Amino acid sequence: MAFLLLVCYGVMTVTNGLSDQNMTIMDTNTRLLRTLLRDYDKRVVPRVDSNPLDVRVYVQLRDLVEVVEDSNAMETSLVMSRTWRDPRLTWNDSLNSGISFLRLPISVLWLPDFWILNSYGPQTGEINDGVIFLHNSGTVFWFSELHARTGCFLDMTNFPYDQHTCSLVMGAWWHSKHLVTISSMQKNDSVVIDNGFSNKEWTLLNSLIVLNNVSYSCCPEVEQDITVSLTIKRNSKYYAHVVVLPAVLLAMLVPFQFLLPAQSEERITLGCVLMLAIVYLLLTIQGALSHSHTVPVVSMYYSLTLIWLTISVMTSILAKNLENRGPRRAKVPDILRQVFLKGLKRLLCSADDSYYVLDEREIMTMRGLNKSLVKLDRDPKQHASIAEASSKLEQDVEEINRMVHGLAVRSSVLESREEITNEWKQLVLVIDRLLFCVFLFVFVMYTLILLA
Numbered sequence: 398m399a400f401l402l403l404v405c406y407g408v409m410t411v412t413n414g415l416s417d418q419n420m421t422i423m424d425t426n427t428r429l430l431r432t433l434l435r436d437y438d439k440r441v442v443p444r445v446d447s448n449p450l451d452v453r454v455y456v457q458l459r460d461l462v463e464v465v466e467d468s469n470a471m472e473t474s475l476v477m478s479r480t481w482r483d484p485r486l487t488w489n490d491s492l493n494s495g496i497s498f499l500r501l502p503i504s505v506l507w508l509p510d511f512w513i514l515n516s517y518g519p520q521t522g523e524i525n526d527g528v529i530f531l532h533n534s535g536t537v538f539w540f541s542e543l544h545a546r547t548g549c550f551l552d553m554t555n556f557p558y559d560q561h562t563c564s565l566v567m568g569a570w571w572h573s574k575h576l577v578t579i580s581s582m583q584k585n586d587s588v589v590i591d592n593g594f595s596n597k598e599w600t601l602l603n604s605l606i607v608l609n610n611v612s613y614s615c616c617p618e619v620e621q622d623i624t625v626s627l628t629i630k631r632n633s634k635y636y637a638h639v640v641v642l643p644a645v646l647l648a649m650l651v652p653f654q655f656l657l658p659a660q661s662e663e664r665i666t667l668g669c670v671l672m673l674a675i676v677y678l679l680l681t682i683q684g685a686l687s688h689s690h691t692v693p694v695v696s697m698y699y700s701l702t703l704i705w706l707t708i709s710v711m712t713s714i715l716a717k718n719l720e721n722r723g724p725r726r727a728k729v730p731d732i733l734r735q736v737f738l739k740g741l742k743r744l745l746c747s748a749d750d751s752y753y754v755l756d757e758r759e760i761m762t763m764r765g766l767n768k769s770l771v772k773l774d775r776d777p778k779q780h781a782s783i784a785e786a787s788s789k790l791e792q793d794v795e796e797i798n799r800m801v802h803g804l805a806v807r808s809s810v811l812e813s814r815e816e817i818t819n820e821w822k823q824l825v826l827v828i829d830r831l832l833f834c835v836f837l838f839v840f841v842m843y844t845l846i847l848l849a
Contacts, residue, residue, distance in 0.1 A: 425494040430501075433486050439507040442576050443483035449575055452509045453480045454567070454623055455582040456606065459591040461599055461629065462544075464551070464561075466686055470517045471549040471563045473627075476591070479509055479539045480582070487535040499531040506537065509577060514566040514622060517548040553686055556693035557636030560602070561629055568622030574610070579621045581606050588625055603628040640682060640695055645844060647675055648702040651709050652836035655829045659716040659822075668710040675703050698847045705836065712832055720825045729820050737827045738820070 444450050455478040462472035483506070490497040506529060530538040549563035569577055583589070588604035605626045610619050650671055657664040679699040686693065729738070 425496060426499065429488060429493050429496065430499065433488065434505060437485055437506075439505065441507065442572065443481070443485060443507055444576070445484055449578045450481055450509075451578050451580055452511070453580050453582045454478070454511075455480070455589075456567075456623075456625055457589040457591055458594060458601075458604065458627070459542075460594055461596045461601065461627075464549070464563075464599060464629070466551055466553065468517075469549055469551050469690075470546055471627075472544070472546045473565065475543040475545060475565075477541055477543050478582070479511060481509065481537055482535050483507065483537055484535050486531055486537070488533050490533045493533075497533045501529045501531055503529050503539065506531075508539065510569040510571045511567060512570055513543070513545050513547060514568050515547050515564065517546050550690075552691055553693045554691045556686065556695060557631055557633040557640060559631050563627050563629065565625040565627075566622050567625070568611075568620060573618035574621050575618065577621075579608065579623055581608055581623060588627070598632055599629045600632060601627060602630050640678070641848065643674075643678060644695060644698050644702065645848070647671055647678075648698070648705075648840055648844065651702065651706050652833050652840055654709060654713070655833040655836065659713070659720050659825045659829060665710060665713050665717075668706060668713060672703065672706050672710070675699055675706065679703070694847050698843070701843055701847075705839065709832075709836065716825045716829060719828070720822055728817055729824055733824060734820075737824050737831075741827055741831060 442450055457476040457478075459474040459476055462474055464471050486506075528540055530540075532538070545565055547563065547565050549561065551559070551561055553559060568579065583606050586606050588606060590601065590604070594601070603626075607624045607626070609622050609624055611622055612619055650667070654664055654667050654671075657667070679696065682693070682696055682699070686696075
């Protein structure tokens with residue numbers, strides 16, 4: 398029992414000692430703050446011998462929040478440290494219970510007039526006022542987190558493979574260089590990137606901090622600012638599958654529609670469906686980049702494909718019209734026959750000289766029957782034998798021969814018309830093959846020029 402009482406007494410003694418020590422430190426802090434701030438005027442710049450005050454700035458990039466294409470703006474999250482020396486805020490730590498650091502609210506001290514000069518929109522500002530740590534040497538450390546929305550001109554020409562350089566300009570509004578100077582604490586003039594920095598759409602390629610001396614026409618004093626430049630590149634894998642690949646595939650179908658027969662209705666239907674698909678995708682892209690000051694190359698690619706597709710549909714209609722020239726008994730002009738059916742036909746490897754090759758089993762044609770019947774009709778011996786014959790059987794044979802001869806003549810006329818029709822079909826086939834080669838060549842060229 399006596400032992401327990403002794404232990405309790407010891408604990409109470411230690412606790413009272415700690416409480417007394419804490420009270421002593423608190424009293425010392427209160428007395429020190431009152432002493433430091435008694436005659437302190439936060440409106441006065443803490444300069445020494447009229448020399449400008451040096452404010453050292455340290456910037457850490459926490460996150461690239463968003464890049465807004467339609468408003469040409471960039472949102473970033475920063476951690477900023479500003480350090481300077483105030484000779485009015487020094488004390489001897491050995492005389493103040495070893496206190497070498499104080500934590501103060503920002504409302505009681507002089508603060509540098511430091512802002513984001515190229516801010517854009519109402520969201521720019523300090524997320525929190527931060528904290529101030531004061532060292533007994535008079536050095537002031539001000540840490541704060543900043544959410545900045547700044548203007549950034551975005552050149553969308555190479556979308557979705559675009560790369561941009563956006564800047565944050567930080568400086569003083571009221572204090573000129575002869576009052577306050579700015580220096581950077583960054584190593585190698587580069588921004589420190591937070592370990593948790595990540596962005597799904599953009600990749601940070603480079604960062605740079607530059608100190609500038611700027612003169613304005615309104616004011617004779619020289620101003621200083623710090624420009625933080627961020628070079629970012631879009632992650633294009635998603636857009637390559639959603640935007641670029643459909644553009645190439647749809648454009649590839651334009652020349653291949655000329656391989657369909659001219660009389661096929663699906664040929665014009667395919668062209669119309671491709672036009673609707675391209676217009677829909679083009680409107681989708683323009684909706685996402687509605688306020689862009691530049692036209693993306695991929696939009697130009699869609700527009701060019703739409704133009705070529707319109708031309709292909711028009712040529713398909715003309716080809717169908719040419720194919721129907723045969724039933725109207727119009728022969729292929731000699732110049733077209735020489736250019737297309739004699740020259741380009743072999744060059745394009747369309748077919749041999751015959752338009753439609755007959756099967757070898759078709760030994761006898763109606764035209765051959767016509768020729769044999771004509772010869773039979775013109776034989777004088779046959780006429781003599783017919784005149785001499787008076788039997789009914791021979792008259793029936795003569796009637797049959799006349800009927801067969803009429804059928805042969807009619808067949809000859811139909812074959813002539815069919816040859817004219819086939820000749821126009823062959824002309825259209827050669828023209829389609831020529832257009833296929835031309836459109837395929839143009840497709841490869843403008844795809845390589847615009848998207849390579």
